[in-house]
């Protein structure tokens with residue numbers, strides 16, 4: 154039930170305004186984040202399972218349990234509001250049941266939460282298939298990854314390097330009473346210590362700053378773009394990395410951004426417009442070369458569609474919307490896109506493969522596949538000699554895990570094609 158119903162609830166919450174919207178989003182995102190835990194708790198107190206047509210009542214109970222377990226709303230207020238909401242929803246039949254379930258939970262919660270520790274799906278609030286994959290891929294780190302995925306994400310900004318240095322913008326924020334902190338190796342990144350309407354940030358409309366996770370900001374730096382380069386950004390929407398590359402090196406020869414979905418490409422257009430940047434935008438499928446004129450590129454960024462398992466804390470609905478079966482088809486598309494990209498790379502050029510996944514089959518296994526079929530591909534070191542280490546070294550490339558330095562989880566690998 155959870156996937157569809159919660160996504161519908163999220164769209165409904167999105168239509169509200171002001172404080173109502175904020176509370177509704179908090180409740181929906183909270184239930185999305187803690188679904189497996191809340192569902193377990195609910196099942197301990199229901200006398201019989203709720204039928205399919207009673208899913209709205211189930212959602213109401215899950216939201217009430219979320220408030221009781223994760224928020225500081227007083228218990229009596231949660232129970233009263235849930236009972237009143239059932240009347241508004243025309244579900245009077247459920248009043249006594251809702252009252253009973255919530256009161257029993259309040260009374261027995263300590264013992265119930267203790268019992269839940271032996272159920273990993275509920276304890277870590279993730280679907281079991283994902284817990285199993287994380288255990289397999291990250292035997293040392295899987296618990297830390299699961300815990301990081303359940304945190305609230307911070308708000309990271311990217312300072313426009315063409316307009317300001319990061320320290321100067323940090324001072325501008327401070328003058329407005331907004332404190333922020335730097336990231337140890339994402340040089341344009343600032344983490345805001347408080348939530349804020351980003352459109353009110355100094356110079357936002359003039360493109361001085363954008364919202365982008367600090368981990369995502371590493372991509373443009375690792376791509377190592379210089380004056381005169383022809384750059385290709387495959388899978389570009391919403392254009393965060395396209396814009397970052399252009400901010401770092403305004404004197405490139407050209408930027409071509411390819412994206413499959415027209416409606417997502419409009420986000421790239423909007424971002425370029427606000428930041429006063431230019432790129433050639435092509436709506437096309439990057440897994441074939443029908444759109445390509447045959448001229449090779451000096452730099453190619455492949456920010457491949459993936460399971461998004463590195464950005465779950467920012468998008469908790471991923472846990473409900475993704476299924477294990479999806480991974481196989483994503484791996485197939487990634488492989489095709491990577492193969493196409495390789496033929497588009499000029500000898501002497503560099504290709505950076507990025508995903509926001511923490512699954513090895515989408516990351517280092519893809520690179521191993523490319524290296525085994527292309528003996529002209531050479532893996533490059535991502536960390537310059539003498540520089541500080543970041544992330545985890547994989548068989549190929551490096552993995553930034555979610556929560557590390559408070560950034561989201563990303564995988565990076567850089568390949569070069571030597572001049573013949």
Ligand SMILES: C[S@@+](CC[C@H](N)C(=O)[O-])C[C@H]1O[C@@H](n2cnc3c(N)ncnc32)[C@H](O)[C@@H]1O
Nearest residue numbers: 388389390391392393394412413438439456458
């Ligand atoms: C991880 S997102 C890219 C994020 C973007 N690089 C940024 O930094 O803002 C992946 C994008 O790939 C697009 N995509 C998926 N399959 C594709 C394909 N076959 N060809 C081109 N784009 C594709 C998705 O619509 C999505 O916008």
